[in-house]
Amino acid sequence: MTSDLETLATRLRDFADARDWDQFHTPKNLVMALAGEVGELVAEFQWLTPEQAASPSDEVLARVRAELGDVTGYLVRLADRLGVDLVEAAHAKLDESERRYDPATYRGSARKAPQLPD
Amino acid sequence: MTSDLETLATRLRDFADARDWDQFHTPKNLVMALAGEVGELVAEFQWLTPEQAASPSDEVLARVRAELGDVTGYLVRLADRLGVDLVEAAHAKLDESERRYDPATYRGSARKAPQLPD
Amino acid sequence: MTSDLETLATRLRDFADARDWDQFHTPKNLVMALAGEVGELVAEFQWLTPEQAASPSDEVLARVRAELGDVTGYLVRLADRLGVDLVEAAHAKLDESERRYDPATYRGSARKAPQLPD
């Protein structure tokens, strides 16, 4: 069975193939494109109060959705070029976070053990 | 049927609930966390030549995979808080890109029509 | 007379020369390094409330100062490689912003004319 992300990765691959864009879609370039799109996503939120950001207007949400689509596209494309399974990688990091941040110690606290990388 | 991303979103939600971290996981904060993790991902590639980045060593790839896991985690968490379906959003943007960049005109060219936002 | 930024640019150039790092300090790599450092700066603020971010503790401020130092270093190094005067470039953009956002219309409003790029 093919997952949603694999279908998207295949479509992105075909899109690049049809335009001979594989030459531009190197990992180094794709990670820059991802950073650029995340910058646009951040810009949508920069002047909003926390309250406005938590309940965005339809207009803001439409723009945010478009930026999230761009970010997802480049992220999936990058992972495809590198042969990384994004969902597996996220679960592996979450396994680690569950060990590192036990609920009793970190409950309600944003403070993280300073010696640990984020 | 539940998709891979929905399962991941649910696990992230439970992880935050167990630590009472929903208060920190506001859209504004999550988009910053996403930007921070993308910064770490970019840093993995910054001194590599295009060739090294295209064929990373096992050691580099392991670190890249971990950063991709972090990026995916925050991206899925952010989308979950905003009620956005990432895969749908990516397909919608790809629909647009297919209309905008017809293969005949843009074949082998990184140049994009300057009047269009990226 | 030599400005503060020119002195810093010269010291960064000598630092790279002494280590034969010019080969790594290409504009493409430096812009990635800058993005990576800005990611670290963003991470310092991600879980802070607006109030905490406005009055950071000495410990947070020391880390922020270090990240601002890294960001400034890569920004000055990048501009030096490209032959761009950062202060002149900032004043030129500010000239433009003064024309675009007249005080009467934009007073107290974060809303910007949607047709204008940021």
Place this chain on the structure above:
Amino acid sequence: MTSDLETLATRLRDFADARDWDQFHTPKNLVMALAGEVGELVAEFQWLTPEQAASPSDEVLARVRAELGDVTGYLVRLADRLGVDLVEAAHAKLDESERRYDPATYRGSARKAPQLPD
């Protein structure tokens, strides 16, 4: 005597005052704006080859200069709000880098001691 950066900081402060934008220019928001502008700067370089990026066309250089102006503006504004001297902070980090990366060991090598944060 007033340095170039102080003059720029003062002009940015007056610009914000005249529009009552201090309420938006909180450190948290400004660091997001900085990340957004750095994203735009990265986007200018993402599809360029290393050679193209090292010798940008006049058209590209003009856009890069504008983005560098935006980045500098937000960086100086953020530092002003936090009371940080950017040039001093950069020199302090460079003092550290000179101790950490002695020329003999690191000559011509992008490899950094893995136990050290970047």
